[in-house]
Amino acid sequence: MIALVTLMLTARRAQAALVVLLSALATAAAVAGPVYTAAVDRASAVAEVANTPPAERTVSIQAGIDSTQRDRFDAVANDLAELPRFDTVLTAVVPVLGLDSEPGEIAWMTFRDGLCDHVRIVAGRCLMAAGEVVVGEATAHRLGLTPGRSAMLSWARYDNISRTWVIAGRPAPTTVVGVYQPVDRAEPYWGRSGYFAPTAPDTTAEPLFAGRPTVDGLEHDSDNRTVEAIPGPGAFDADHLPELSAALDELSEDLGSNDETARFASLIDELPNLFERVRRSDQLTRELVPLAGLPLIGLCWLVIFVAVAGATAARRHEQALIALRGAPRVGRFWLAAGESVIAIAVGAPLGYLAGTLATRAVANARFGPIPVFDLTPAPGAVSAALIAVAGAVLVGLLALRRDLASPVVDLLRRVPPRGAAWRTIAIDAAAVVLAVLAAVQLRAFDGQLLGLGLLVPGLIGLAIAVLTGRLLVPLAARLGRRAVQRGRLGLALGALQVARRPGSQRLFVLLAVAVAVLGFATTAVDVADQARADRAAVQTGAIRTLTVPPTDSGTLRAAVRAVDPDGRFAMAVGTRQVVDGPPVLFVDTAALPDVAIWRPEYGDRSPAEVADELRPPADEPIVVKGSELALTVDYAAPATVGSAPPATRTELRLTALLRPLTGGAPVRAGSAEIEPGRHTWELASQACVDGCRLAGIEAVYEAAGGEAAELSIVSLAARADRSQPFTDVVPAFTTDKWRAGDDAKVTAEDGGVHVVVPGAVIQPRPTVLLPAGTPADVPVLSGGPPPKSGEAEGVDGNVVAIRPVAQGRALPRIGTGLLMDLGYAERLATGNTDLATAEVWLGSAAPPDIEQRLAERGLVVIGRDSMTAAADRLDGRGPALAVWFHLLAGGVAVLLAACGMWLMAAVDRRRVLDDMVALRRQGLAARTGGSWVLWAYLPVAVAAVVTGLVAAVIAWAVVGRYVPYFVDDDFALAAPTWPGPIAIALPAVAAALLFTTVAVGLRRALRVRD
Template sequence: MIALVALMLTARRFQAALVVLLSALATAAAVAGPAYTAAVDRAATVAEVANTPPAARTVALTGAIDSTQRDRFDALANDLADLPRFNTVLTAVLPVLGLEPASGEISWMTFRDSACEHLEIVAGRCLMAAGEVIVGESTAHRLGVAPGQSVTLSWATYDDATRRWVSSGRPAPITIVGVYRPRDPAEPYWGRSGYFSPTAPDANQEPVFTGRPTVDGLEHESDNRSVEAIPGPGALDADQLPALGVALDNLRDKLGDDEESTGFATLNDELPKLFDRVRRSDALTRELVPLAGLPLIGLCWLVIFVAVAGATAARRHEQALIALRGAPRIGRFWLAAGESVIAIAVGAPIGYLVGTLATRAAANARFGPVPIFELAPAPGVLLAALVAVAGAVAVGLLALRSDLASPVVDLLRRVPPRGAAWRTVAIDAGAVVLAVVAAVQLRAFDGQLLGLGLLVPALIGLAIAVLAGRLLVPLAARLGRRAIRSGRLGLALGALQVARRPGSQRLFVLLAVAVAVLGFATTAVDVAGRARADRAAVETGALRTLTVGTVDAGALRSAVRAVDPDGRFAMAAGTRSSAEGPPVVFADTAALPAVALWRPEYGDRSAAEIAAALRPPADEPVVVKGTELALTVNYESRTPTGTELRLTALLRPLAGGSPVRAGTAKIATGRHTWTMASQICVVGCRLAGIEAVYAAAGGTAADISIISLAERPDQSAPFTDVVPAFGTDKWRANNDATLTAQDGGVHVVVPGAVVQPRPTVIVPTGTPTEVPVLSGGPPPKSGEAEGVDGNVVAIRPVGEGRALPRIGTGLLMDIGYAERIATGSTDLTTAEVWLGPAAPADIEQRLTDQGLIVTGRDSVTAAADRLDQRGPALAVWFHLLAGGVAVLLAACGMWLMAAVDRRRNLDDLIALRRQGLAARTGGSWVLWAYLPVAIAAVLAGLVAAVIAWAVVGKYVPYFVDDDFALAPPAWPRPLAIVLPAVAVALLFTTVAAGLRRALRVRD
């Protein structure tokens, strides 16, 4: 029997080769899914790590360590050093006095492992012995020091009473031996230190490096120590993250469980955020790739079924002869199945190798050469290959079932008998029911793509195809009869062959499902691409953005307006970190219409309308210009034991900059004039308010009346009133304090506090009571938010959208309006300059000339590129690959069916030619036997793709996070469906034309 099967394979080697090819394709398709998933996992991890700042990749153990805690700290440092593929750097820092005796400022004496290897010595040499230090280049220039000079340094502590740094240790002579500059301030070695931030003040941030013996030898009770674990090559690779996560969890447990360590050391670790993003990316990849991979495997099985069923139908006469010779049923089975099973088994290893190599090539072409996997059988890949082979064998045997069960008389007929109607109806109904069940499960599990939910697009495509296929036979028969009556013999013969050939409906289903898979893929890719473009525009807010160093909000606005007074191409913007409440983006909204990329997600009002609603009122503020201020007050404490009451004028420079607090001295009882120096306000400051607060808890209620506020332009000029009168109609107070008129001024009761004093601030009535905001998402129910100074302010929403630029959900507030109501420091956590399309090429230099230091750059294009490298974007491209392979499989299936029927078709054509059928008519017969089926399948596949997207589209994930709460486009652009459909129709037409040429009969 083995020899007979071998002879059969040799005799029909072309058909056997086709089955081998289809088996290889099925195995390759099965292997491609898990292999591509592994590639995406690694590439997405690389992208997530690259988008994580170097400081956030560093694990640091920090603490203020005294002599009794050093052993415990060293033990924990050793545990940190055990992190796989991380390099640890020990740092010890002491505040010292003596390097800057003129100003009395402290310096930071710093020991850092291997610092000399990362510093460039511009003068002198690096450290060699105890008692030596090296200073930064800018520090040496500012202080006028050089190598060889000696200084006396001592450990410093901060005195809360005097609010000064004081010497607390025995002074020691130190020699300056060198002047340095960092080789690369941004290299990973510097970890979380931030020593060389371009906006850091030189005196406080540029460290004075020294050796460990010098730090240990200088008398001190405690120092600030840290051990930073800096990732080395491969430390954050995808296969290293699980072990790293376990090691960090153990370290946290050890730090938290040890009572001695509690409170003296802190583990600064932002890697769990990276781990969460990677896990989320992996989870989404495992939803998106099978969504395309599983239908492709099913399509391969369908092609194998069509191929085996067609080949079996062509061998019906042979099966009948074997049965007539008395062969046992088991022998008949192996003779019938042997060809297919052996061909499938031969194709499986070929498919495994081809699938692995092809996936590697596709991954490298899509996201670069990332080390993804080896050719050795991986568990997931090997299991997928085994499933694919088992499924191929099963469908091959299923295709044999009908002919093996048929009686000999039916096998001797050239035209097989029609099957039972109930069987085909049951199969069609089963496909429809399965699609409905899968769709219901998808909705029942809140759109989670798991189980049957992963098969919804394919099942919907199959259901539509089988339902439309039910109409194919009667329509083809009617078309054939009409063509006969009209004398169009080629069309009539082709249509009647479609109606009578059992494989026509199978071919239609195959082609329609393939088109549905491709249509769903192109739709997903198009919608995902547009969703990423939308998010990139929201993430950046403008065409380009420049990040600048930490700066005051007013100074940022003044600098940008000096560069662009009319707001045509640049806009000041920024955010401030907030512990509570929604995030807020502050922007100079005068430039909003010209600069911001305004989107429908921001609400139904235009950028110009929002800018007009958010800008501050035209009320003139109270402006102070001078070197001194004088407050006339009448103060009376209700109890003689009250704590010290402080009175402060809160001023803000008109040109922007840090706020000025004029006067904090103790207020004496009785009526007096109090002078407060304010040198910064010579060019003008806005009076934000007058603050009254107890210096410490324990104060009781006190009465204070503010009579007048006067300024003096210079030391020789007299005081002149800033505000002619302190009436209750010109002032108001916070904290629900009530102002009353008294003694020609305003009277307010300053409450005491048992735990924490709360300031009472008296502000001019021209200061807004609430700030208009644009809300991205529902506004806070409290009606409050944190302003630009971190204080809570009342807000008034003027519009509501689904999202806001840069922050997603939150609030948009005019930076000038927010500053008008601010009483505290208005330094921005993130300061930016948004640029519109009209921004000049030298914009960075112009901003630098205004004192802004550009530290980062971003753009819509760069943001889109970052999103393109993340897991969901990489995974969704597998849909397009799967769709392309599906269409090629369908074209192969059409050619395969024609090859199987070739002998019978040629016999029919030869017989008809002998009876006078024209050669041209015979050729058109072959064309019309396949082309209408293909075109109808394209139309049915498009309908199925649209229906599948309507059911599944809103559940397809596009992003690792949902920080911006954007609704993706609901439907693709028409060309995204039309162009692939036209391309597929042209492909199928080409195949049909090729079949006409291959099957033509020459005279």
């Protein structure tokens, strides 16, 4: 038996080689999915880590401790040091006074492990002994400090009553021994400190670095200590992430279980967010890759079935002779099956090796670096290969079933009898039912791609191809008869061969399913590209964005307007850290129409309409010009209520809140304690020589117990210098020109405005007297439902009332939240208006030297971004990498179909040549014989291309909405529905060209010469 099978393989080695090749392809296709998935997992983990800010990759334990808690904190620091592949850095920070001659101006004396390895000393030397400090270059220039300068530094604490830093410890002599620059402001060593990070709130307040003996030797009751775990090489390798996650969970549990430590120390760990993104990326990869890989494996099985069935049909006469000689059924089975099974078994290991190497090579070229020749099995690769081989053997045996069961008389016929009608109907029904069940499951599980849902594209393509294929035989027969009547013998012979050949329908199904797989792949890739481009536009907001150091909103807006007065190409944009409520994007809307990339998700209003709605009214503000202000008040100390003891503190403080008209930080022209009695109090303000807008007058009453203070504000005047008289800024203080918050009462009084200021219950709360022209609320554009409270945090962090003028699904940069005009927000601001992130968005008309122009206005660019860069970052994440596997699978599917087409011709070659020789002897022209072969394959290929394209469109209509494109859903964007025309036409054109080339090649290969 073995010898006979060996002889059969040797005699038909070309056919055996084809089966070996198909088995190898099936195994390679099965292995490609797990190997590609593993490669995507590694690449996406790298991308997620790269897209995570350095501070968020750092784990830290922070504590405000006294001298009795230092040992316990050191023990906690040792626990953090056990994180694998992380280096720990200890930091201690103490506020000190004495370095700056200005009263209340503190410096942050800071000890940090390994400092001298990460700074560049530009003058003097680095730290060596106790009592030594090094200062930053900007600080040294600002304060005139040089190496060798001595200072008496004292521990400082913040006094809530005076709102200033005061000396709280004994002065200690220190010496400035060096001036430093950070070697790399963005290196991981700086961790969460934010000393030099672009988004740090105090980028100009450089730390005063000192050694640990210096910090510990300074007399102080408490300090702030931090131990940070900085990631080292390999810390975030995909293989190590589970180990790191488990270690962090254990650390968090240990810290939380110790009540004494938890009271003063807190773990700051944002790595779980990174782990979740990586996990979500892996999950989506395991949905997207099988969505293309499983139909490809099924297609390989279909090709093997067509190959084995065709080869078996060609050996029907041989099977009949074996049966006539009395061979037992088991022997007949092994003689028939052994040839195919051995070929499949030989091809499997070759396919495993080729699939692994080829897939790794593709992954390395697409998003490497991937170790191509590392043959370590990817998770699931061996199981997938075994399933592919088992399926190949099963379909091969299934292809033999009919001929093994046929009687000898049927085997002796050249044209096999047609199958039973019920079997045809059952196959069609099964294909349709499976496709429907898969689609129903997809919808039932909210679009989760699992189970049969992963097979929806392939099953829909198969169902449509099988149903359409049933029309192939009758249509080909009719076409052949009509061609005979018209005398077109080549077309007639080709069409009649399609009608009579048993494998024609199988070939049609094979080609149609392959085109459907390729069409679905190109559609998925094109729509995914559109979705990433849309997301990139929303993430950046404009064609290009420039990041500048955190700055005051007025300074940013004034500088950008100075560069672009008409708002044609530059727009000031910023955000603040939101404590409670929706995020707010502050925008100078004057430039919104020409700079921002406006999308339908932002609402049904045009950017010009939105800008008109959000822009502040052009009313005349109260302008203060001068270097001195005089506030006239009438104040009487409050009487004790009932028998309650008098308040321990009864200071009343008034502050004029001013904003320079030329832009810049807000000015607080404050006073010391206001004494009872009517008098004029001068408030110094040097920043308003060119004019300031009066934002309000703040009153703070320091009395305890909730008592209230009553005062009357009579007038506000200003003068340029002491040699000039005061000029009234506000001609008359009346209630129609002033208003206060809900917690204060404002009433009219002869010659002024009477204000009742509530006292402190727990801590003082300011009451602000606002000009009547100050808006009561701020118009906003809402991305998503506006907050039910009708409030949001303004540009100064205070809560303001909002008035939504339009609503969309999302907003640029922040996704869901609010968009507020920067100038309008400043109208209501009474506090500090520093922006956490300050940006300049640029339109297409921005000049090449825009950065230089901004630098001349004091805005130094520290970061750059663009739509193209944002799209590139999205291209490196898991879903984008996984969806490219569809294109790879689609290309392999069409090549498999072409191989199947050539294989069927090779199986039929002997019979076709015999028929053609007989017809040539009867006078058939050589040209007609060649066209016969062409028409036997070309119409099947053309019909299959059209059918496959239709199947791909239907499959996308069912599945497309469920295909994931992003790891997160930070932006409520509607995914594109359909691809561009090229993405639909491209697979049809490519498949048609390939199949036509194969058909023409078959015509030449089967041509009979005279």
